[in-house]
Amino acid sequence: MRNAEIAAALRELGVLYELDGADRFRVLAYRDAARAIAQSPISAEQLSAEDRLTELPGVGKTIAEKVSTLIAEGEIPAAAKLKQKFPATLVEVTRVPGLGAKTAKLIYEEIGVENLEQLKQAAEDQRLREIRGLGPKAEENVLSALEGVTEDGLGERLLLSHVLPIAEEIRGDLLEMGVGSRIEIAGSARRWAETCKDLDLIAITDDPGALAEALATHGLSAEARGGGREKASVLTHSGLSVDVRFGSDENFGNLMQHFTGSAAHNVQLRERALARGFSVSEHGVAKTKGKKVHRFAEESGVYELLGLPYIEPELREGRGEIEAAESGELPELVSVDDIRGDLHCHTTLSDGRNSLEEMAEAARKRGYAYLAVTDHSASHGFGDDVSPRRLAKRIEEVRAYNESAPRGFRLLAGSEVNIGNDGEPDYPDKLLAELDWVIGSVHTNFRMNERKMTDRVIAAMEHPLVDCIGHLTGRLLLRREPYGVDVERIVEGAARTGTMMEINGNPNRRDLNEHHAKLAAEAGVTIVCNTDAHGVDTLDNISYSVATARRAWLTAGQVANTRAWRSFAPLRKRAKES
Numbered sequence: 001m002r003n004a005e006i007a008a009a010l011r012e013l014g015v016l017y018e019l020d021g022a023d024r025f026r027v028l029a030y031r032d033a034a035r036a037i038a039q040s041p042i043s044a045e046q047l048s049a050e051d052r053l054t055e056l057p058g059v060g061k062t063i064a065e066k067v068s069t070l071i072a073e074g075e076i077p078a079a080a081k082l083k084q085k086f087p088a089t090l091v092e093v094t095r096v097p098g099l100g101a102k103t104a105k106l107i108y109e110e111i112g113v114e115n116l117e118q119l120k121q122a123a124e125d126q127r128l129r130e131i132r133g134l135g136p137k138a139e140e141n142v143l144s145a146l147e148g149v150t151e152d153g154l155g156e157r158l159l160l161s162h163v164l165p166i167a168e169e170i171r172g173d174l175l176e177m178g179v180g181s182r183i184e185i186a187g188s189a190r191r192w193a194e195t196c197k198d199l200d201l202i203a204i205t206d207d208p209g210a211l212a213e214a215l216a217t218h219g220l221s222a223e224a225r226g227g228g229r230e231k232a233s234v235l236t237h238s239g240l241s242v243d244v245r246f247g248s249d250e251n252f253g254n255l256m257q258h259f260t261g262s263a264a265h266n267v268q269l270r271e272r273a274l275a276r277g278f279s280v281s282e283h284g285v286a287k288t289k290g291k292k293v294h295r296f297a298e299e300s301g302v303y304e305l306l307g308l309p310y311i312e313p314e315l316r317e318g319r320g321e322i323e324a325a326e327s328g329e330l331p332e333l334v335s336v337d338d339i340r341g342d343l344h345c346h347t348t349l350s351d352g353r354n355s356l357e358e359m360a361e362a363a364r365k366r367g368y369a370y371l372a373v374t375d376h377s378a379s380h381g382f383g384d385d386v387s388p389r390r391l392a393k394r395i396e397e398v399r400a401y402n403e404s405a406p407r408g409f410r411l412l413a414g415s416e417v418n419i420g421n422d423g424e425p426d427y428p429d430k431l432l433a434e435l436d437w438v439i440g441s442v443h444t445n446f447r448m449n450e451r452k453m454t455d456r457v458i459a460a461m462e463h464p465l466v467d468c469i470g471h472l473t474g475r476l477l478l479r480r481e482p483y484g485v486d487v488e489r490i491v492e493g494a495a496r497t498g499t500m501m502e503i504n505g506n507p508n509r510r511d512l513n514e515h516h517a518k519l520a521a522e523a524g525v526t527i528v529c530n531t532d533a534h535g536v537d538t539l540d541n542i543s544y545s546v547a548t549a550r551r552a553w554l555t556a557g558q559v560a561n562t563r564a565w566r567s568f569a570p571l572r573k574r575a576k577e578s
């Protein structure tokens with residue numbers, strides 16, 4: 001049994017418990033265990049056989065026993081029992097983004113919706129609005145969420161942060177085994193998309209058989225999925241489908257170009273090629289008249305033949321990049337090396353895992369010139385509330401650190417304040433004024449209507465001591481839909497008030513998303529790339545934030561924290577006010 005199947009069964013059981021009204025902690029326990037098993041590089045079946053399943057984070061004895069029954073008998077008795085209580089198809093209804101078990105159960109009990117088809121019908125017939133708490137907006141959301149279902153299947157996509165480590169590990173191991181002389185990541189992972197359907201690798205190899213064998217027996221592989229002369233495919237324990245294409249020195253560039261995509265980019269490129277008498281495919285660029293086929297070791301050759309400069313993978317989405325390349329107007333994209341400091345992270349003072357000193361040291365080692373420590377404010381609700389008095393003490397600690405800090409590095413005393421229902425921050429102004437940097441974020445009361453939520457964020461931006469808005473839409477990729485906000489109005493408000501907006505680099509968030517970030521930058525809003533790190537390890541998430549900035553076509557000049565502190569500092573609203 002693959003990890004993905006075991007995880008799916010646990011997730012289903014969690015949802016069934018939730019439908020049955022179990023307490024939140026029990027439901028969360030199953031969800032966490034499912035995630036740990038799905039992401040485990042080792043076979044859970046094997047771990048279970050060795051009685052080692054509880055070594056996975058979040059997997060306790062009870063869940064380990066359920067898994068071993070599942071493997072032995074093909075089902076979990078508790079789940080089978082609950083499935084007699086609710087229609088089995090109701091579980092898929094709970095997975096529609098924005099619904100959840102509570103709402104699904106309500107819709108089931110009130111108007112008898114048992115499956116996705118009935119849900120769609122109910123939304124189309126405007127019957128959801130008959131249910132308390134749901135309105136026309138909910139119907140709209142359901143219909144747009146279900147549109148995604150037919151295209152991609154619900155929940156089959158994986159986060160990029162799940163895919164990239166697998167890609168790097170397989171790539172590294174195959175290279176080390178010597179079954180390929182060059183192996184690169186292609187596809188949506190190379191374009192740094194938010195989520196991926198599968199993983200494409202391109203390999204130069206003179207022994208495809210050996211490579212296929214090495215891939216099939218790799219520790220991450222759960223099963224071989226066939227292949228042939230052109231590729232080998234496997235499915236990993238975590239449910240990721242991996243294709244490795246075989247190439248040579250002669251056509252590596254053609255394969256990279258073709259399999260990096262996107263489909264939209266390649267369609268536009270093929271149209272351009274046709275107009276010039278060429279046809280483009282993974283096999284090469286062929287003259288439509290005649291037999292000559294151009295093959296290239298590097299993909300820049302493909303673009304050059306079509307009269308274009310090289311186009312960065314993050315731009316290849318069919319959003320005007322070919323026209324921009326044609327007219328010499330491709331942006332010089334910001335890169336991770338341009339970033340001079342991080343302006344959003346947490347320590348043990350709130351819900352972080354490392355101390356102030358540890359975070360500072362890690363930032364300094366990365367070569368940063370500054371790090372703003374922005375623990376959650378008082379009314380947050382994650383526990384560990386930072387009282388005004390404790391924050392005042394934190395400011396002292398930061399000042400003391402800077403007294404003896406190594407040259408060229410400084411800590412900034414900051415806070416991530418919760419934006420209240422009317423847009424007010426939850427510390428007194430006098431205290432906020434003592435800080436170097438304040439991020440305002442919405443962490444509570446997500447279910448406001450769009451107009452109210454927009455007003456709320458704009459009100460926060462009007463505050464002279466709120467320097468930046470954190471993770472604007474509150475979305476969690478594949479888990480929680482963004483709350484409704486009018487991004488255009490907010491961007492306009494940010495430009496008017498001089499409030500910065502962050503691209504949050506938590507790979508679950510990437511918020512602003514690439515469309516919003518582009519919109520904001522074009523409106524003249526100052527953008528910062530942050531990690532929202534909750535430990536020294538997640539400072540690495542700057543690569544996801546920068547990737548979103550690159551997919552938004554941003555240059556280093558458009559990202560404020562590529563500047564040294566002395567030229568960043570005056571950009572803050574608080575610096576302009578005084």
Ligand SMILES: [Zn+2]
Nearest residue numbers: 416441470471
């Ligand atoms: Zn936050």
Ligand SMILES: [Zn+2]
Nearest residue numbers: 344346416532
């Ligand atoms: Zn945060």
